[in-house]
Amino acid sequence: MKRLSIIPLLLLLACGQQQAPGNESSVAEAAPGAGQSAVQDETSERDVVRVAVNSPVHTTLVTALKTAEYVDALSNAGPFTVFAPTNEAFDKLPAGTVENLLKPENKDALRNILEYHVYVGVITEAMVQDGMTLNQVNLDNITLNKKDGKITVNGANVLGVVKASNGVVYVIDAVLLPPEKK
Amino acid sequence: MDLTSKHYDMKHKTIYRSLFLFGILASASILFQFCKPKGPAEVATGNAASQAYVAPGKYDEFYNFVSGGFNGQMNVYGLPSGRLFRIIPVFSEDPTSGYGFSEETKPMLNTSHGYVPWDDLHHPALSTTNGEHDGRWVFGNANNTPRVARIDLKTFRTAEIIELPNSGGNHSSPFITENTEYVVAGTRFSVPMGDKTDVPISTYKENFKGTISFISVGKEDGKMKIAFQIKTPGVNFDLARAGKGPSHGWFFFSCYNTEQAYTLLEVNSTQKDKDFIMAVNWKKAEEYLAAGKGEKAKAKYVHNWYDEKTHTATSEMLNEVMQLDPAVLKDMVYFIPCPKSPHGCDTDPTGEYIVGSGKLAALIPVFSFTKIQQAIANKEFEGDFGGIPVIKYEAALHGEVKKPGLGPLHTEFDANGNAYTSFFVSSEIVKWNVKSLEVLDRVPTYYSIGHLCVPGGPTRKPHGKYVIAYNKITKDRYLSTGPELTQSAQLYDISGDKMKLILDFPTTGEPHYAEAIPASLVMPNSVKIFRIEDNNHPYVAKGESKTNVVRKGNQVHISMTAIRSHLTPDNIEGVKLGDEVYFHVTNLEQDWDVPHGFAIKGANNAELLIMPGETQTLKWKPLTTGVFPFYCTDFCSALHQEMQGYIRVSPANSNVPIKFSTGKTEAPAGAAGSK
Numbered sequence: 004m005k006r007l008s009i010i011p012l013l014l015l016l017a018c019g020q021q022q023a024p025g026n027e028s029s030v031a032e033a034a035p036g037a038g039q040s041a042v043q044d045e046t047s048e049r050d051v052v053r054v055a056v057n058s059p060v061h062t063t064l065v066t067a068l069k070t071a072e073y074v075d076a077l078s079n080a081g082p083f084t085v086f087a088p089t090n091e092a093f094d095k096l097p098a099g100t101v102e103n104l105l106k107p108e109n110k111d112a113l114r115n116i117l118e119y120h121v122y123v124g125v126i127t128e129a130m131v132q133d134g135m136t137l138n139q140v141n142l143d144n145i146t147l148n149k150k151d152g153k154i155t156v157n158g159a160n161v162l163g164v165v166k167a168s169n170g171v172v173y174v175i176d177a178v179l180l181p182p183e184k185k
Numbered sequence: 186m187d188l189t190s191k192h193y194d195m196k197h198k199t200i201y202r203s204l205f206l207f208g209i210l211a212s213a214s215i216l217f218q219f220c221k222p223k224g225p226a227e228v229a230t231g232n233a234a235s236q237a238y239v240a241p242g243k244y245d246e247f248y249n250f251v252s253g254g255f256n257g258q259m260n261v262y263g264l265p266s267g268r269l270f271r272i273i274p275v276f277s278e279d280p281t282s283g284y285g286f287s288e289e290t291k292p293m294l295n296t297s298h299g300y301v302p303w304d305d306l307h308h309p310a311l312s313t314t315n316g317e318h319d320g321r322w323v324f325g326n327a328n329n330t331p332r333v334a335r336i337d338l339k340t341f342r343t344a345e346i347i348e349l350p351n352s353g354g355n356h357s358s359p360f361i362t363e364n365t366e367y368v369v370a371g372t373r374f375s376v377p378m379g380d381k382t383d384v385p386i387s388t389y390k391e392n393f394k395g396t397i398s399f400i401s402v403g404k405e406d407g408k409m410k411i412a413f414q415i416k417t418p419g420v421n422f423d424l425a426r427a428g429k430g431p432s433h434g435w436f437f438f439s440c441y442n443t444e445q446a447y448t449l450l451e452v453n454s455t456q457k458d459k460d461f462i463m464a465v466n467w468k469k470a471e472e473y474l475a476a477g478k479g480e481k482a483k484a485k486y487v488h489n490w491y492d493e494k495t496h497t498a499t500s501e502m503l504n505e506v507m508q509l510d511p512a513v514l515k516d517m518v519y520f521i522p523c524p525k526s527p528h529g530c531d532t533d534p535t536g537e538y539i540v541g542s543g544k545l546a547a548l549i550p551v552f553s554f555t556k557i558q559q560a561i562a563n564k565e566f567e568g569d570f571g572g573i574p575v576i577k578y579e580a581a582l583h584g585e586v587k588k589p590g591l592g593p594l595h596t597e598f599d600a601n602g603n604a605y606t607s608f609f610v611s612s613e614i615v616k617w618n619v620k621s622l623e624v625l626d627r628v629p630t631y632y633s634i635g636h637l638c639v640p641g642g643p644t645r646k647p648h649g650k651y652v653i654a655y656n657k658i659t660k661d662r663y664l665s666t667g668p669e670l671t672q673s674a675q676l677y678d679i680s681g682d683k684m685k686l687i688l689d690f691p692t693t694g695e696p697h698y699a700e701a702i703p704a705s706l707v708m709p710n711s712v713k714i715f716r717i718e719d720n721n722h723p724y725v726a727k728g729e730s731k732t733n734v735v736r737k738g739n740q741v742h743i744s745m746t747a748i749r750s751h752l753t754p755d756n757i758e759g760v761k762l763g764d765e766v767y768f769h770v771t772n773l774e775q776d777w778d779v780p781h782g783f784a785i786k787g788a789n790n791a792e793l794l795i796m797p798g799e800t801q802t803l804k805w806k807p808l809t810t811g812v813f814p815f816y817c818t819d820f821c822s823a824l825h826q827e828m829q830g831y832i833r834v835s836p837a838n839s840n841v842p843i844k845f846s847t848g849k850t851e852a853p854a855g856a857a858g859s860k
Binding site: 042044118123125130140141 | 449451452455458524525545546547548588591592609610611612629631632633657658660661
């Protein structure tokens with residue numbers, strides 16, 4: 004319980020004082036927000052982004068999501084099934100791959116890979132069937148297998164499953180690479 | 186962390202636990218990014234507030250007809266101010282006006298399932314002539330108990346409601362043809378129909394069918410009639426748009442669940458990479474109908490309309506409907522593959538392009554009407570679905586907008602060849618060019634936009650100027666009101682190259698979809714009063730001398746008048762326990778914006794709100810003896826608080842005679858009671 008109580012404190016530090024409603028009402032210009040990722044809410048269950056952000060083994064993924072400007076989309080209503088490769092999984096890619104993908108000129112390629120990790124809809128573990136395919140956001144299919152209760156995604160192992168407010172996160176041990184385009 | 190995996194092994198638990206502190210650090214740094222202070226770069230430039238400001242006493246430029254979603258009503262706002270003018274009761278009771286409670290309006294909510302006091306109104310559709318808004322009527326759909334309503338824009342009242350047989354959720358509705366020849370109604374749920382309706386749900390593929398109803402609309406009076414239904418294979422229909430210009434005579438419907446799933450649709454109806462746009466040649470359907478190729482099918486459905494002279498609604502039960510079967514009648518219906526559960530299906534102002542919005546896709550296919558016609562002529566089909574030809578995707582395709590955003594829902598257009606598509610999943614509006622398919626601009630919405638609206642956006646001549654986002658989620662956008670929050674609309678200026686947010690306003694119900702029309706096309710026709718001479722209500726009292734109280738068995742009919750500042754009669758006796766009392770109240774005022782209201786203690790229904798020159802009836806059944814007060818509920822004059830009366834209710838076996846008066850004082854009667 005102790006660890007939970009730290010979070011609001013950090014948030015307060017991070018965002019400074021919350022503005023009193025009256026302070027903004029006289030502002031003549033429309034004040035754009037940053038999307039739902041900026042909503043201050045420590046009561047609700049975590050969404051898929053906050054699950055990733057709060058996982059120390061997903062810092063590379065989080066960096067990639069931020070670079071691809073995907074944080075807001077995945078903070079929305081969804082629902083999403085996100086396959087979240089660990090830092091180790093990214094490390095298994097050929098040297099320099101991640102650094103390359105994070106370059107601004109490769110944003111489309113990065114987005115394509117990240118979109119290959121997201122399905123719009125919630126597929127719980129119980130719903131996974133051996134040989135099931137899912138058409139991902141990038142419009143390519145992944146294949147789920149289930150043998151003796153153990154789930155794999157395109158051959159990658161599922162290390163754990165985390166329920167989120169707007170979907171479900173499957174922690175996987177390999178980065179899913181979209182099929183080569185003909 | 187909520188770990189749902191049954192097979193979650195210890196190793197990974199440990200990873201999560203031990204690394205939690207790191208997580209806090211990571212989250213702190215990320216959140217820092219999320220809540221960075223608003224610098225000049227993040228504040229809208231220019232004079233956004235003044236663009237949306239309409240000075241006191243000035244008029245808005247556009248009416249915005251916004252559906253109320255689950256409030257079942259149609260909400261009328263002004264643009265650009267976002268001011269709410271009126272909530273028009275359509276499919277849900279409205280105790281404020283007495284709609285659905287007064288004897289005159291109750292029949293409006295009759296259906297083949299009896300009286301239905303609520304529905305879910307998703308889409309307004311303004312009537313058009315030559316593909317342009319004409320300001321005569323706005324139609325709305327009932328999603329739950331399938332119906333279409335027509336609202337008269339002279340009175341801003343629901344004038345007519347027609348029920349749709351063989352339908353299970355009228356979502357793909359009420360889209361209209363260029364000259365309002367037809368309003369369409371496509372069923373969301375396919376259902377078993379005809380003689381065989383008691384079937385196992387698992388026999389979906391065999392027994393469940395869809396229908397598209399074409400409702401004809403009277404050229405002058407707007408009267409609706411189901412001209413014909415097209416029977417289709419069992420799928421879900423979502424949205425639709427009529428062709429325009431060169432594609433006039435055709436109608437395009439988006440369909441999903443071509444997997445024909447009947448359970449857990451969130452998984453089972455999203456298996457295929459492509460569902461369909463269904464193209465219907467309704468001119469061909471008319472030919473088949475004229476040639477006697479239709480089949481009369483038994484069907485029970487109700488048609489209700491409101492008469493402005495008798496101020497009374499009438500219901501009729503209808504028993505058959507004409508059906509056309511496209512599996513037999515060729516060249517009338519075609520399917521076009523469209524990626525991933527398409528929602529929007531929108532024709533551009535030229536009528537050449539049809540934009541499909543696969544709500545689970547990350548691309549927008551744009552189809553060409555010319556290419557569809559060529560594909561049909563050259564029989565470029567990839568097969569058939571339920572006996573209906575499926576045109577090859579590439580053969581119909583103009584091109585794809587690649588990676589425009591996540592979850593395209595619905596598209597409208599400006600007058601300059603640009604399209605504006607809403608994206609629910611990524612919560613943004615994306616502007617793109619219809620011909621070049623190039624993305625030109627994008628803006629976020631706060632949050633989770635559904636439909637959007639450009640004034641005149643679905644017509645041949647869009648007015649442009651604004652795009653309005655209708656958002657499902659507001660979370661932190663307004664002062665909080667507990668767990669239940671308002672939904673919202675956001676107004677963007679689209680007069681420049683870049684879309685610019687200028688206003689954000691809360692809405693009532695669910696602002697599902699909306700259309701906007703120049704005020705100049707509607708406001709001059711607005712009725713101010715109902716002429717009392719034209720009032721043909723059977724219980725009208727055209728003057729205080731005509732007021733009356735008449736007993737008919739155990740019914741007591743009171744023809745009452747209301748005028749500043751008294752009700753006539755205001756003293757009524759002779760009602761007995763067990764009687765049903767009908768207050769028929771005529772508002773004698775002939776003055777703009779002077780309604781009177783009527784309410785009586787213990788009424789189990791609502792109040793009446795009676796417009797000048799109108800008669801409305803409240804039924805009241807007293808449960809105890811005594812004297813009951815009634816009064817005018819609408820603040821009508823300086824003596825509004827004096828506008829009141831009493832009605833005496835005596836025991837069933839009493840011999841108190843019917844007696845009524847206003848302004849008559851008498852010496853106290855000897856006997857206090859009737860016994």
